[in-house]
Structure formats: C-alpha cells, structure tokens
C-alpha cells in the first residue's frame with residue numbers, strides 16, 4: 343500500500359519527503375488523531391487512573407535508531423499500541439498526586455496551533471510576541487501584581503524560581519557578580535526560606551553558585567508557616583558573623599500542605615533588611631482569584647520577583663510557568679545579551695529581536711503563550727476563579743470526611759487544596775502505620791483506583807491529595823476514602839503488601 347510518506351513518483355528530485363507526498367492522507371491521519379484524543383478525553387472516567395508499562399512494551403520503546411522511516415501512519419499505530427495506553431494519569435478525575443494540572447481540551451488544541459505556527463519567541467517579530475505580552479499583562483492583572491513589572495513565560499515553577507533568584511542575586515550582590523563570580527564576594531551571601539520550601543529553590547541556589555550551606559531553612563509554626571521570630575534571629579546572627587543577607591523566599595502554597603507564609607510581614611522584613619523578596623507561588627498564586635482566599639496572598643504584590651505555574655492551577659498542558667519582576671531593569675541586567683547578529687535594526691523581523699531573550703536564560707523560546715491566551719479567552723478568568731473555589735471546597739469536604747471516620751486521621755491543617763491523611767486502624771505503632779499507608783498508596787496506584795501522592799509530616803507517612811483538577815467530583819473523593827479503608831483492612835488481613843523502605 344502507498345503510505346503517506348512513500349516517495350511520490352511525480353515528485354521533483356528536490357523533495358525531502360519530510361512534507362507528505364499525499365497531503366490528503368496526512369490530513370485524514372490528523373483528523374483520526376484528533377478523534378482518538380477527544381474520545382479518550384471523554385471516556386477518562388471509565389479507565390484506570392494509571393497502569394504500569396508492561397515489560398514487552400518497554401522493550402519495544404528501547405530499540406536502535408531507525409535509519410529508514412515507516413511512515414506517519416505506521417508510527418501512529420506504534421504510538422497507539424505502546425504509548426497512548428500508559429498515561430501518567432493526571433488528566434483523570436481521580437489524580438491528585440504531587441501538583442499536576444489536569445489539562446483542558448482547548449489547551450490540547452492550542453498546542454497543535456502553536457506547533458503549526460512554530461515561532462521563536464526570542465523577540466523576533468511575529469504575532470506571537472503580542473500574545474505573550476498580552477498574556478503577561480493578564481497574569482499581572484489576575485494576581486494584582488504591578489502592571490509596570492517585567493515578566494517571562496517559562497517551562498514551570500522550577501525555572502521561575504531560578505530566574506527570580508538569578509535576578510535577585512545579581513541585583514543585590516555588592517559587586518559585579520556577572521564579571522567576577524561569587525568567589526569575589528566581599529561577604530558571603532545568604533538566602534532565607536522556610537523549611538517547607540520546595541526543593542526547586544535549593545536547586546536554584548545550587549545552580550547560581552550561591553552555596554546551599556548558606557540557604558537558611560527557617561523552622562515553621564504548627565500551620566507550616568515560616569516562624570518570623572526565627573527568621574529575624576537568623577538574619578541577625580548572619581549579620582553578626584559578617585555574612586550578607588541577600589534574599590528571602592516566601593511561600594504562597596507550600597508543596598506539602600498548601601500553607602501560606604505571612605507575605606505582608608515577609609515583605610516588611612525584606613524591606614527593612616534590604617533583601618530581595620522572592621515569592622514561590624507555584625499554585626497558591628491563584629488563591630488571589632477567590633475573594634475569601636485573597637487575604638492569604640496579601641503581600642504577594644510586594645514581591646520583587648514572583649514565580650508561579652500555569653500548568654498547575656491554570657490547567658494548561660505541561661509545560662508553562664511564569665516569572666514576574668517588579669524591576670524590569672534588574673531582570674534585563676541579569677540576562678543581558680549582545681552580539682553583532684542581534685544588533686539594532688530599524689524594522690523588519692529582527693527589530694528588538696532579543697526582547698524576551700534578555701529577560702531569561704533561553705534564546706529560542708516556544709509559543710507556550712498561545713495555550714494560555716486561548717484558555718483565558720475561551721473560558722475567561724472567572725472560570726478559573728470558580729475552579730479554585732471548587733477545588734478548595736472539595737479539599738475541605740475531604741478533610742471533613744476524614745475527621746468523621748474513626749479509622750482515618752487528618753495529618754495537617756487544610757488552608758487550600760491539599761489534604762494529608764492516613765489510615766489508622768488503632769493498634770499499630772508509628773512504623774507499622776507508615777508501612778501500611780505506604781502499601782495502601784502503592785495499591786491505589788497499581789490497581790488504577792486513584793492517584794494521591796505521599797509525604798512525611800512530623801515524621802509520619804501521609805497520603806497526600808492535592809486537588810488541581812477540574813474533573814474531580816465529590817464522589818471521586820468518597821471513593822478514595824472508601825478504597826483507602828478497604829485496602830487498609832485487606833492488607834492487614836494478609837493482602838499482598840508492597841516492599842517498603
């Protein structure tokens with residue numbers, strides 16, 4: 343059979359074969375792909391949340407480089423057989439692990455549109471540049487962050503933390519760090535953050551060469567918020583020791599429990615001490631959309647740099663995050679670029695060709711702005727505000743159901759959308775409970791029932807449910823608790839445990 347990629351006998355010798363010989367066939371294949379995707383999205387609830395990749399499939403995905411192509415149709419068949427049936431599960435209504443957004447159908451289509459236009463958002467002129475500028479303006483408006491700030495879309499929260507701290511470190515260094523490097527620092531820099539801070543901040547400190555020995559993890563209170571007295575004491579001790587307090591990281595929605603540091607007070611401390619104030623609001627930023635929750639993010643607008651994700655609570659497909667910086671000059675100073683090949687021209691494609699490239703580490707940048715723009719245009723900011731409210735109410739509902747059940751224990755306060763709990767039949771010690779709940783978690787995943795993740799709180803193994811999912815319904819949460827108790831009882835009666843270490 344003539345496949346869509348087979349050489350066309352009428353083709354010119356200049357044809358590469360990378361565009362199809364038969365566009366109509368590739369178009370038909372494209373339509374089939376869309377149909378398959380939409381069918382899958384409409385039937386998620388009937389499928390397991392997750393299932394492991396069988397050995398034979400993994401083997402088929404580990405073969406030598408193909409020298410000759412098999413054509414797009416055959417490649418798609420291979421995808422349908424070996425990739426498509428094994429999703430991570432985060433599009434499913436009962437996925438609540440880590441912090442992963444569920445994605446939306448409009449987001450899926452936007453990715454296709456962006457790939458077809460395939461622009462580079464370094465700054466080179468195209469409609470895409472205006473879309474990213476527009477999206478950044480909307481995000482500032484949504485979060486109440488100054489319209490005069492600069493910003494950039496990035497791959498996610500980790501990159502946003504890295505870029506925010508890079509700007510802060512360059513701005514607050516007491517010497518020309520870009521030229522001389524940190525080894526030349528007259529006083530060694532120190533960064534402060536609560537012990538509940540996401541590891542991406544530590545990664546950023548490491549990557550920037552600031553030294554993790556001088557990342558001060560400040561203890562938290564019973565609600566997992568930074569202890570302000572301990573912060574003051576640490577800054578004072580460092581000053582006495584001749585160090586340079588450089589930056590302070592605040593949390594709006596910690597990864598473990600969704601806790602909010604007192605950002606207003608942290609902004610005061612930063613101002614008083616001359617620290618760069620960076621806020622990691624990966625998912626908590628969107629609490630700003632809800633009038634009842636908005637109080638928790640008060641002070642966020644005073645951050646020198648603000649990092650947040652769009653693939654979490656804004657549900658755009660992975661990857662998308664953003665950094666906003668109050669001081670555009672500082673952001674440009676940290677990432678300035680030069681080269682004859684990008685020098686000024688008065689017009690054409692290359693006018694201001696590095697507008698975005700000089701705000702972050704990348705030169706060639708994808709059109710991730712489109713999925714955000716399409717989503718906000720299609721659904722409107724109010725739909726996302728309603729989603730935040732719905733997920734927070736679902737978390738409160740789940741927490742209430744946990745506390746009402748004699749064999750379930752709530753392990754942390756629920757200030758936002760994260761619930762930590764465990765099964766406790768009443769006659770096990772701490773180690774036994776950890777082991778049992780670990781085994782429950784593995785069974786929930788491997789039986790395809792639901793996907794919470796886990797953490798440790800006060801040394802106790804917790805089943806952790808983080809709801810950034812527009813498909814979840816209350817009865818999904820009821821099912822989770824029912825299955826937790828059923829599996830717990832089953833495992834106690836000698837059901838197959840998972841190995842625990």
Ligand SMILES: Cc1ncc(COP(=O)(O)O)c(C=O)c1O
Nearest residue numbers: 441498499500540542596597624
């Ligand atoms: C609070 C917090 N900060 C930062 C990150 C890192 O974001 P990303 O995974 O998008 O890099 C996460 C991820 O879950 C997070 O929860």
